[in-house]
Structure formats: structure tokens, C-alpha cells
Amino acid sequence: VFSADAETGECSVLFSVHGLTSRAMARHKAGDLLDIVGPLGGRVFEADPRPGAWHVMVGGGYGVPPLAFLARRVLADASNAHVTFIDGARSREFLVGTDGLDDLGARLRPCTEDGSHGICGRVTDVLETVLDEAHAARRRTGPRVHVRPTPMMRAVAALCEARNVPCQVSLEVFMPCGLGICMGCAVKRPDGTYARGCYDGPVFEAREVVWE
Amino acid sequence: MIPAVDAPAPDLSVRIGKLTLRNPVTTGSGTFGFGVEMAEVVDLGRVGAITVKATTSRARIGNPPARIVETPSGMLNAIGLQNGGIDDYLAHKLPFLRRYDTPIIVNVPGENADDFADVTRRLTEANAADAIELNISCPNVSHGLDYATDPRATFEVVSACRKVTDRTLIAKLSPNVTDIRPIAKAAEEAGADALSLINTLVGTSIDARKRRFRLANITGGLSGPAIKPIALLAVYRVAQTVRVPLIGMGGIMNADDAVEFLLAGATAVAVGTVSFTNPLAVHDVADGIGAYLAQNGFARVSEIIGAVE
Numbered sequence: 001v002f003s004a005d006a007e008t009g010e011c012s013v014l015f016s017v018h019g020l021t022s023r024a025m026a027r028h029k030a031g032d033l034l035d036i037v038g039p040l041g042g043r044v045f046e047a048d049p050r051p052g053a054w055h056v057m058v059g060g061g062y063g064v065p066p067l068a069f070l071a072r073r074v075l076a077d078a079s080n081a082h083v084t085f086i087d088g089a090r091s092r093e094f095l096v097g098t099d100g101l102d103d104l105g106a107r108l109r110p111c112t113e114d115g116s117h118g119i120c121g122r123v124t125d126v127l128e129t130v131l132d133e134a135h136a137a138r139r140r141t142g143p144r145v146h147v148r149p150t151p152m153m154r155a156v157a158a159l160c161e162a163r164n165v166p167c168q169v170s171l172e173v174f175m176p177c178g179l180g181i182c183m184g185c186a187v188k189r190p191d192g193t194y195a196r197g198c199y200d201g202p203v204f205e206a207r208e209v210v211w212e
Numbered sequence: 213m214i215p216a217v218d219a220p221a222p223d224l225s226v227r228i229g230k231l232t233l234r235n236p237v238t239t240g241s242g243t244f245g246f247g248v249e250m251a252e253v254v255d256l257g258r259v260g261a262i263t264v265k266a267t268t269s270r271a272r273i274g275n276p277p278a279r280i281v282e283t284p285s286g287m288l289n290a291i292g293l294q295n296g297g298i299d300d301y302l303a304h305k306l307p308f309l310r311r312y313d314t315p316i317i318v319n320v321p322g323e324n325a326d327d328f329a330d331v332t333r334r335l336t337e338a339n340a341a342d343a344i345e346l347n348i349s350c351p352n353v354s355h356g357l358d359y360a361t362d363p364r365a366t367f368e369v370v371s372a373c374r375k376v377t378d379r380t381l382i383a384k385l386s387p388n389v390t391d392i393r394p395i396a397k398a399a400e401e402a403g404a405d406a407l408s409l410i411n412t413l414v415g416t417s418i419d420a421r422k423r424r425f426r427l428a429n430i431t432g433g434l435s436g437p438a439i440k441p442i443a444l445l446a447v448y449r450v451a452q453t454v455r456v457p458l459i460g461m462g463g464i465m466n467a468d469d470a471v472e473f474l475l476a477g478a479t480a481v482a483v484g485t486v487s488f489t490n491p492l493a494v495h496d497v498a499d500g501i502g503a504y505l506a507q508n509g510f511a512r513v514s515e516i517i518g519a520v521e
Contacts (some may be wrong), residue, residue, distance in 0.1 A: 037253070037491060059471065094291075150426055173277070174278065174280070176280045176282075176287065176488050177488035177491075179245075179250065179252075179253070179486070179487075179488075179491055180245055180249040181243060181244055181245035181249050181250060181265075181487065181488075182242070182243065182289070182291070182488055183242075183265075183274060183279065183291045183294050184277075184279050184280035184289065184291070184293075185277075186274065186276070186277040186279055188277075193272060193273050194273060194274055194277075194294060199249060
């Protein structure tokens with residue numbers, strides 16, 4: 001979900017055309033009626049409620065929408081919240097969804113692997129720089145990191161673990177039912193048991209998940 | 213035919229053993245969680261009976277992922293009976309389910325006859341199940357399938373459980389056999405009050421591009437519309453063989469499918485895989501059976517059970 005407005009009852013969804021379902025979704029035209037079961041899931045990204053809390057969003061491509069949603073909410077709810085948004089992609093044309101966040105007060109740190117926009121490098125390089133800068137500036141409140149999608153999560157989770165920075169990940173495991181009933185979207189926990197990606201998540205603390 | 217406006221609504225209730233179901237639609241074990249998750253979408257007070265996920269003597273972690281893959285007109289699953297065990301069921305699942313005036317059917321797998329009987333006895337003593345469905349046919353755990361492929365083993369498990377419970381006892385049969393009828397007969401002779409059929413068919417799926425099996429467990433249980441013709445024939449044949457009521461299941465997607473099972477001889481039906489695409493299927497199917505009866509001038513479900521010509 002990219003945005004939602006409780007007053008108008010409108011919400012928008014940003015997706016990448018990837019398989020059968022998303023191809024079918026892309027065929028719809030404005031004005032089409034859709035049958036939707038949702039919103040589903042037990043846990044969403046949680047904002048740090050402390051005054052002056054610092055949030056670092058790390059996203060790329062279709063991982064950006066829920067983070068942009070969170071960023072807008074954090075900036076609207078807490079006037080003194082800080083948001084750093086690290087938006088990474090292969091190249092310029094895959095950077096989507098962060099328009100207007102800087103006007104709301106977010107610090108945008110785009111990066112591309114080919115250097116066509118922002119910093120030339122990966123999100124983990126930028127995150128390291130951001131954390132180093134904060135350390136050098138003796139910043140008191142450490143950040144809370146939110147990350148999506150999967151390939152980025154693994155690397156960011158490892159980086160955050162090494163630096164003892166709290167990190168939330170939004171997993172995108174294959175979810176057959178989305179309702180918490182089929183047990184198909186098993187996510188391995190450190191104790192060897194499995195959580196349900198759809199119902200116990202999809203957002204988990206990075207340390208609650210075994211990265212295989 | 214247009215039904216008369218003053219015709220009373222058809223009587224949808226059916227009897228399975230000692231249970232009276234308000235309508236003939238229950239939920240396939242493992243496709244409805246423990247009810248609590250579905251209660252966000254479904255009115256559990258309108259369901260015929262709630263069949264919960266398999267509950268074992270001890271907690272089971274389940275199989276590693278990938279556990280589910282899509283197949284043409286169906287899916288394969290190899291969950292591996294992940295559940296918190298009977299203590300977790302009694303402490304955390306049952307109190308919620310008891311808020312509704314809907315019979316609870318607990319699906320029970322087991323490692324051996326003693327294990328089946330132990331869980332059955334504990335569920336009975338704790339008043340934690342209105343009926344017990346013996347899962348002698350789960351294809352995803354070792355020994356799971358063995359019982360329902362052998363009439364003697366089926367007899368042994370069912371009679372061991374019959375000795376320790378006065379609750380409605382249901383045996384869930386496997387389609388992975390050359391002839392299901394002798395097994396159905398053995399379960400009936402051992403004291404089963406009803407039979408559920410069919411469980412999933414064993415299959416596999418290979419990813420040609422990666423040259424690997426798609427399921428971590430290699431094999432899985434096939435469900436969905438792909439298996440409906442097999443399930444329908446099994447119900448028809450078993451209905452000719454035993455006297456106990458049958459709960460028909462396997463690929464039911466809508467009320468028309470369900471009516472076919474009733475016509476073949478099932479007294480009740482279970483919706484399973486369809487709940488993953490239409491969580492309201494359990495209501496849609498019950499409502500649709502009612503509409504079918506009304507449109508065709510039947511006053512009660514029992515009039516169409518086994519009525520195929």
C-alpha cells in the first residue's frame with residue numbers, strides 16, 4: 001500500500017508487474033470494480049514514538065511504497081521526527097515512489113548501482129555512511145531502520161546486527177492464502193520454529209528471522 | 213421454476229454421528245486454521261461445523277519451506293502438520309472456539325495406534341471436541357498415509373480410538389489406494405460414526421529451469437478442482453459400501469460442486485483449498501445449497517443425498 005486516506009476512504013497500491021497476478025492487476029483500467037480481501041497481515045512497520053526519533057527507511061523499487069507510506073505518517077504524526085530515506089535501484093528509471101517526501105522534511109539519499117542518479121553504489125554503502133556520520137556527530141538517539149525488499153533486507157539486516165541498530169524488515173515470502181490459515185509462508189525463527197509470514201508478519205524485527 | 217413466495221426456507225440441517233449440523237458445510241482440516249484467524253472474515257456462528265487444523269500429542273515444527281506450490285487447477289502442499297500440540301490447543305485455541313454455538317471437529321494424526329488413542333482420550337476428557345476426525349491419511353509425514361492404505365491398520369487405529377471416546381468418531385480416508393472400499397468398510401466395522409473423503413493425492417512438482425523439486429519435502433498433497441472427479445467417484449463408491457454418513461471433500465469450489473457431492477451420497481461436505489482464494493466460500497457454498505434446494509422444490513437436504521440417477 002502506497003498511501004491511504006482515512007477521510008476520503010481512498011488508498012493507492014503501487015506494484016511491479018512480476019507474475020500472473022500482477023499482470024492481471026495491470027490489465028485493469030480506471031473505473032474497474034475490484035474484489036479485494038484486505039488489508040491483511042498482523043504487523044506493519046512500527047514508528048518509534050519517542051520525541052525526536054530518527055527513522056531510516058531503506059528501500060528499492062516496489063519495496064518503496066510501504067516505506068514511503070510510513071515516512072509520510074511519521075512526519076505527519078510527530079513534528080520533530082527525523083526521516084532519512086535511502087532509495088536504491090539499478091539505475092535512475094527504477095527509482096519510484098519518493099516524490100514529495102523531501103518537501104515533508106525527509107532527507108532523501110537516493111543511490112543507483114550505475115550512478116545515473118544520486119550516489120553511485122548500493123543501499124548498504126549509503127546506510128554505512130549515514131550511520132558513520134551519526135556516530136561522528138555523537139548523535140544521541142540511534143535510528144530505527146525499516147527495510148524492503150528481500151535482497152536488500154539480508155544485507156541491511158546483517159549491517160544493523162553488526163552495529164546493534166534496531167531493524168524492521170517487511171518479508172515478501174510466497175503467501176498462498178494471506179489469512180494465516182494455510183501455513184505455506186513459513187518464516188524460520190532463531191529457535192527453529194516457523195512463523196507465518198502473512199499473519200505473524202509481514203513485518204518482523206530482523207533478529208527474529210533466520211536469513212537463509 | 214420459480215419457488216412460491218410463501219415456501220419455507222429449506223431445512224439445511226444434517227446429522228453426522230451424534231452431531232447435528234445447522235448446514236452441511238464444514239471446513240477441510242488445515243484450510244481454516246483454528247478458526248480464530250478466519251473469524252475476522254467469516255461468521256463462525258453460521259458454519260455447519262468447524263474442522264480445525266491437525267492437533268498432535270506434541271508440538272510439531274512442520275516441514276521446511278517451500279511448502280506450497282500452485283499446479284494446474286490445484287496446489288500441492290507439504291506443511292508437515294505444523295501445530296502447537298494438544299496442550300496449546302486446549303489452552304489457547306479451544307476457549308475462542310467455544311464462544312460459538314458451532315460443533316468443533318478436531319483432526320487428529322498420530323504416530324501409532326496408541327498415539328491416536330491418547331490424543332482422542334485427552335480431547336474427550338477435556339470436552340475439547342464434539343467430533344474427532346482421525347487423520348489416518350496425511351501424506352506429508354512418515355507413517356501418516358500407511359494406516360489408510362491398509363484395512364487392518366485402519367481397523368486397529370479406529371477401534372483403539374473407539375474404546376476411549378463416546379464422541380462422534382470420523383475416519384479420514386486416502387485416495388492413494390487401489391480400492392478405497394475395503395478401507396471404508398474396515399473403518400465402519402471398527403466403530404467409526406462417519407467417514408471423511410478424500411484427503412489429498414500424493415504428487416510432486418519440478419522446476420525445469422532450476423532443475424530442482426519445487427517442494428522442500430519433494431512430495432506434497434494435491435488439492436483443488438483438479439481432484440474433484442476423483443473425490444466424487446470415491447464418495448459415490450463408498451456410499452454404496454457403508455451405512456455411516458460421509459463428509460465429501462476434494463476440490464469443492466462452489467455450491468454446484470457441493471451439490472454434486474451430496475447427490476453422490478455425501479451427507480455433508482467440506483470446503484478446503486477454495487478458502488485460500490475465497491475466504492467466504494464456507495458461507496457461499498451453504499447459501500448456494502439452500503438456493504439450489506429452494507429452486508428445485510426440495511424441503512430438506514436429506515432429499516438429495518445419494519439421489520443421483
